[in-house]
Each structure stands twice: as C-alpha cells, then as structure tokens.
Amino acid sequence: MSPPRSISPTLVLSAGKTACRACGHELAPVEASWKDVAVLDERPLGEGGGPMFRTDGGVLLRRFYCPSCGTTLDTETALPGEPFLVDRVDWS
C-alpha cells in the first residue's frame, strides 16, 4: 500500500477527503474548507501564548484541533473577523 498523499505535516488525503494524519479522522471533502469542521480554539494571543504575547493589538491566536484526537492541525494569528487562511493542495 502506498503512503497517504500529504496535504500538510498534520493532514493527508483520504478517499477524496482531508483527514487528520495522526488519527485518520476524515474532516471534509478536499474541495471544502476543513477548517470549518475542525475544533476552533480562538482566544486573545496573550491568553494562548502567555505573558510574553500580551499586547494591546487585539490579535487572536487561532488553533484548529482535530475533533477526533485533539491534535493541533494548524494555527493562525488574526484580527477579529478575519477569514481563515486557505491552503490547498491539488492532487487531481
């Protein structure tokens, strides 16, 4: 069996779906946004990162967890309301 096709260090392609590399949980069809179905932990950066990250910039730390195993699949820093960054691998 050939190894699964890679999407990122934390995500693989599984039967047309984006899946968690750690546990195999299928998140969403590859053409859809997997971030929309991941567990989003969004909080002020200083709260997520500790005192060294406290600023008055209102910036948020977003962590996307696998809903099955809890692994962090990706992170972003964002101002409130900012759309998710979209990363896409074309395996067609």
Place this chain on the structure above:
Amino acid sequence: MDPMTFSIIRHRLFRIIDEAVITLKHVSGSAITNEGHDLMVSLYRADGSLLMGGVGFLHHLTSAAEACKSIIRRFEGRIREGDVFLLNDPYTAALHTSDIYLVAPIHFEGELIAWSACFVHVYDIGAMNPGGFSPQSADIFTEGFSSPGIRIVDQGEMVQDVVDTLLNMVRSPEMVMLDLRSMIACNNVARERMQALAAKYGAKTVDAAGSELIAQSETLLRARLKELPDGSWQSRQYLDVNGETATVRLTMTKSGDRLVFDFTGSSEQSRHAINCTKWASLGGLFAPLFPLLCYDITWNEGVIRPVEMVAPEGAIVNCTRPAPVSVATVAAIQSVNNAACATIGKMLAASDRYREQATSVWHANHFAIFKFGRNQKGGQSIGIFTETFAGAGGARSFADGVDIGGEIPNPISRMANVETVEANFPIRYLFRRRMKDSGGPGLWRGGSGGELAVVPHKAPDGGIHYVISGKGDRHPMSDGLAGGFPGAPNKYAWAKARNGGDVEAADTADGDAVSWGVFPLMGKDALYVRWNGGGGYGDPLDRDPERVAADVAGDLVSVEAARDIYGVILGPDGELDVPATQDLRAISRAARLERVVQ
C-alpha cells in the same frame, strides 16, 4: 562547454564576490556594514540580468539587477570603462534612499562584458531623521538625497562636483564618503578579478559559462517545482505603526514548474514610511526563495524566470510616488519576506520529500533604532542597534529554531559586540541576553529572540537621542508552522528614572511604550528593547518533555509556560515529573475535544 571549465568559472564567480565583500568590509568603517553585514555584492551580465547573486541582504539581488538595467537605459552609448554609477531612488530600483547602489560596468578589451553592483546602508542620507530610517517623513521628498542614476566616477576619475553635492546634503559626510569609497573599492576588485577571468579563459567563454549557468539554474528550479505539490498557500502579515495596522496578504500558487506570488488584497499604501515599491516587493519575495528553494542552485536570472509577482498599484507593496518608503526594508519588504517564507514553508511542508527543508518564519520584525548625538569623544555618532540583525531562527520539522539565530533574508547577518557600541556611543548596557518565552512554542520550539537595556554613560550632553521605527509590538510576525505558535512580539520601553535614582535593570521592561519617531535617552533613563522569537513547528503538547525541562533549566522557557503551553510539570528542582506531565497532557487534550460539544 567542457564541464571542468564550466565548474572552474562558476567557482571563480563565487570567489570574486567573496573577495569583493571582504574588500567592502575592510574599507568601510561603519558598524552597520562591518558588524551588521547590512551589505550585498553581486555580479550581473552585460544586459543587467543577474549572473551570480552574492551573500548579504538577499532582497537586493533583483533590485540591483533593475538598477543595472536602468543605468543601461539612461546612459546608453555613454557607458565607459572605469565608470561608476550611483542609484538610490526607490521608484527606479532601490529599496530605500539610504541603501545606495553603486553599479559599475566591467569592460574587457573595450567590450562591456558584465556589471558589478553593491550596496551598503550609508551612514546618513540627509533624510528628516538621522540614519536613513525616517519615521517622521510623510513623503519621498523628505527622505533625503535620491537619484535615479548619476555618474560618480568617470573613466576612473571621481566626479568630485557630483560627489560633493551629495556629501553636502548628508550628516557626517566623512563617513558617507567612506561608505562610497568602500563600495568603489569593492567594485574595483570585482572588475579586476572578472577581467583576469576573461583574460585567462576568454570573454566569450566566461559569458557562455554564465549563460549556461543561468539555463542550469532555471532547469533545476523548474524540476524542483515539478517535484513539489501543486496548490496555493496563504499568509498575512500585520504591520502596526503608531496604533494603525496595515496588512500584507499573499496567496502563493504553484502549478507545474511555475510560482505566482499574488499580493491582491493587501492594504493601500500608508501615510507612514512603511510602504515599498514593486522592485522592493519582488526582492522581498526572492529573499526567502533563494535559500529555501535554491539552497543547491546558483542564484541567478534562471531562478527568476519561473516566478511571477502580482502586486496591485497603490498598495503598500507597490506604492506610488511620492509615498514615503524610508522604513521599507524593515516594514513592507520584511513582511513580504515573512509572507513568502510562510507560504514557501507550507508548500515544502506539504511534500513528504521536502518537509525537512520547510521552516517556520524566522526573526520577522526588525527594530530599526538609530541612536545619534554627541559622543564621549566630542564627535557626532549615528548608528543602528545592530541587535536587530541578531534575529531568531524558525523551527523546522526536525529541530528547534536557532536561538538568536539570524534571519532568512540575510545569511550572514550578525550583531556588534557590546563593547564596540559602548566605545562609539556614550551609553552603557545594563544587559543583553536571550529572551525567555520568546521562541514560538511547538513540537519544535522557535529560536529565542533577545532583550537589552541601555542607559546614557559619560555623555557630554547628558545623553543622546534615538530614531525608532518600531513595529511589531502589537502583533507577532514570526508565524508558526503545522500547529506551532508564532514567536513572541517585540517590545520597546522608555524607563524613566524617578527621584534621581537609577532605573533597576529588572524594571526597564515596564517603562512607557515607545514605537515611532525621535525620543531622548537622557539622564538616568533607560531604553528597553525586546526582539521577537522565531515561529514554532507542530503541537507544543507533542514536544519531548525532557526538551521542555532543558529549556526551563536554560532559562529559555518559564515554569509557567512549560505547564500552561507545553503541559509539562517540573518538580521543585526542575526535574521532570513524568506521571503529572502525562496526566496534564491528557487533560489538556481532552479539554480541546470538550470544545466540540460547546
């Protein structure tokens, strides 16, 4: 061409640049060149295209190519052996006015065979604020002397009236003259060595080797791109200035053997000098591309061909005259560097084959602080805190980022010794050290940034002033990768002495925030600066607990961060508590999943 001759010429081109850089440093007397390595030397073909990119700040490699081409257009029919041209207009090719390009044609037996180009950040350029970064400038007209191309050496003779005109407009003209002389000497060495190479192998052979080298680089990069997955990756960078936030947005698309960097959606150009021109953005995206995708490919025109940039006119990454750009190299250009580093990193990380070449973003936020004033010897000094070049490495898929590990756009950046600074400025360091908890947490930790504090010392005027173009104290800029956290942001503080007493070193970080403009460092006050760590890689809960314990022992991670971010519990003597750590990590992971039902 026979492969031996080809290889010999290729290596000679490398060595010519090395020798030219050594010359530049030997002649220059300025800390930013010698200690900070804020410099670049490269060789260009007769048409101005990049022949051999050198070390130093890599975002200059393509801009200096455009400088050569611009000089070729402007002086067509009037370019002679022994000429040297100066170009520093950002709307023509330069990055900002203080990074002067000296561009020199190389002739052999009467024929133009190549160009050498170099830059240093000159001691001063006559902008509103000393040192070149001019946060108080509202337009290019107040950013100092600016030329779209002027001849300063005519067939080996200095054009003294032109040089004197430039020197008449800058602070510390003797130091600026030394900067110019160092660059002229550097170009002279490059020219002589190129001529010797042509004499030995023939100008046609040398040019043919250059042409083959370019074709080889293009073939190799296209082949590498084909091995990487097709797709598109995004990054955004927040640039805060004085309470205002601008955004650089990048979508990088790779299809087949082509790469497109699209900055559509970035903020409109700013009224502050954080903008950059299109040539600067192009240089900015190539700075990480050369080392990350072409670590084993010669950096030349062949690397440029598969790459396209889209940068909307009037945006912060392609500003229109007369927008101010003096802070560009540490603002929009650096954000382009970072965004490109992030998207290239994600593309590499998506490939099982290339994952080990991926990196989180390194030292993403320079702090340009130029101190100036009368020194302890009675002279005037202007100079940057070269700690801004000290940097911090981004974490990779197999290793932590290097603490105080430099930066991606300049492989040879470094900082001056404390003693060198104290010898030239009437200041004293209270401390300079690695910054605890600054490296982005992750399975692999981002490299630590640093912190320093200085006070006036034996200053004839009671102290000095400084120009600060400080950004990044509101938003972290060194992005993490694959679940890693960003590195901690910068911080700048003015600690004021109370009741005539000294400021305690430990209290300096709690001073009043300063970020943009000119400020005094007088009496017993202190200036505190913290610089960002590198981005982390992977989930911090997956980090080897022994590594976390070692970080705590090494004062790089606090006990609190070990517990709250890494889920690692240490005993009273710093020893790892394995069962407690396993329990806490299980609880932390479960808590993540509880959010599903919220």
